[in-house]
Amino acid sequence: MTDLAEMPENALPRHQGTLTLIAGYDLGNSGVKFVTSDRKIRFPSYLENCYYRPTELPTEGYVEYLEGDAITKLDYKQWLSGYAAYDANPKNHLRVTDDATAKVTQSLKHLLAALSNYPYKPVINLIICASLHERGDLEEQLIDAIAGKHIVKFGGKPIPTTVNIHVLKVYDEGHAAIAANAHTLDTSKQNVIVDIGNRTVIATLIGQKGHLANRKTFDNGVEELIRMISVNPTFKNRLYGEIAIPHLIRQGLESSEKPFWYGKQFSFEDVYRQELMPWVQKSLAPVFKFIHPWKINADACLIIGGGSQLPSVDEALKAKGFVIAENPLWANAEGLYQLATMMYSRGIDE
Incomplete structure (x- = not known):
């Protein structure tokens, strides 16, 4: 089961039916870490692309992409992420660590899978700071891969969710840990x-x-x-x-x-x-x-x-x-969240 820790604050309230989240998103070679004001989500960065819709849908980790800005970029329109991917294919699932480009090509899939842990909302506005192993030329590629409007179904939820993703900044991995400490x-x-x-x-x-x-x-x-x-x-x-x-x-x-x-x-x-x-x-x-x-x-x-x-x-x-x-496993993700919160509150979009 996905590691999920609830925190006392709530996500930012907006009009009914919309969830607005400010988050730090850390896609690592071993795991996905996603931090907001109200929870910390962690699961292995395993991926299993699906040729067809599974008969039994897990409540967490399954995403079906219906339409949006990434519709022509995605190789598969439905996938399992994290423990759900491991359960479906224990020996031959895809891993981020196996592909030098995976932190870009798999990033949207794992990010949307993290949102599958939330209760249903028709609209989710997601504002994030993310990180890359070596930013370089990949920074713009990462932003292009994940930013924009995405209409998806999560798990067994029958009604689609519209996810709007805005990337405030991409940091080199580990740099944000200074903010957390x-x-x-x-x-x-x-x-x-x-x-x-x-x-x-x-x-x-x-x-x-x-x-x-x-x-x-x-x-x-x-x-x-x-x-x-x-x-x-x-x-x-x-x-x-x-x-x-x-x-x-x-x-x-x-x-x-x-x-x-x-x-x-x-x-x-x-x-x-x-x-x-x-x-x-x-x-x-x-x-x-x-x-x-x-x-x-x-x-x-x-x-x-x-x-x-x-x-x-x-x-x-x-x-x-x-x-x-203090929390070495979460240091980068927590720092990314803190930086995203600071930038959002100041109206900074770097």
Whole structure:
């Protein structure tokens, strides 16, 4: 089930039948994070395009595109996103991490799927700040892919919803985390952000007053650790010839109820402990060596991303003087939401 946390405030009220949302939208290689004033939604960035309308429609994650500004751009007009995609096709669903262009081409599909978690409204006006791994030339492509008017059906809801999407600004991934953690940082000075993500680890130097001064991307994020676990001889022996499912390994790494369990089959904690240090040397050591000159002069080195919450990793990072964000998994998305709220309230459209 989609992770959904309700918050005390309500979404912006408008005339009856219309829901207006200001949001931060973070489409990551491992998951979708969508933050508004009243809720935080997270689900895996899995996609299953549908040739036909499923007989049994999930209440969350199914979208049917009827008409709108993206009608000629979409390859499929109905799809499943998140856990619904995994349930429909556990081994061969599409993943954002598999395609370098997916953060653009799949972005609208996952964004609309996030809205399927809301009660029915005939009109949803959505104002967002989003992020991209490397903005560059892709920024305009992303805005073109998601902005505009879209008439869709969500889940089993029989009546269409008109979704109007306006993009205020696109940030480099991780940059917005400064906004979410400004109360713990001296933003008048330099700060370093290290985002330990799924496919990559991104080091960013934030200059005085929050501008992006420098940035470097490294391969071998958490997905590489998952791969190393999946090919470990001990792990493979426990599968009895079956092919490892990365989703189940990730689920075991993230679970607080059954940590290190591969589904309901077995614990892989011993394999994790065996592969952790080789992954740290392969993935994190080059990053920390690179940022050392930055770290000397920086007020703080902030660690964000789900990888910072890996067992034993968070303690080791703190011991080396790094600051773990208060909510590292949500830091970028929450920052995007805060920036969108600020820009909207000031009437800024950059």
